[in-house]
Amino acid sequence: MRTNIVIDDKLMADTLRATGLKTKREAVELGLRTLLRLRQRKRGLKAALPFRSAMSTIC
Numbered sequence: 001m002r003t004n005i006v007i008d009d010k011l012m013a014d015t016l017r018a019t020g021l022k023t024k025r026e027a028v029e030l031g032l033r034t035l036l037r038l039r040q041r042k043r044g045l046k047a048a049l050p051f052r053s054a055m056s057t058i059c
Contacts, residue, residue, distance in 0.1 A: 005028075007024070007028075012024060015027045015031070
């Protein structure tokens with residue numbers, strides 16, 4: 001998907017330097033994938049919490 005976005009220059013430069021990525025596209029894709037993975041992990045943890053609570057009352 002082609003799109004145009006405005007990104008803070010310092011944020012992009014810092015990100016490229018910190019990650020060693022070569023292109024802005026790589027940086028944006030890594031950021032989006034990371035955000036998605038974190039959200040999915042958070043949902044998984046929330047779903048597991050009631051189970052853990054129930055198990056602790058049983059044991």
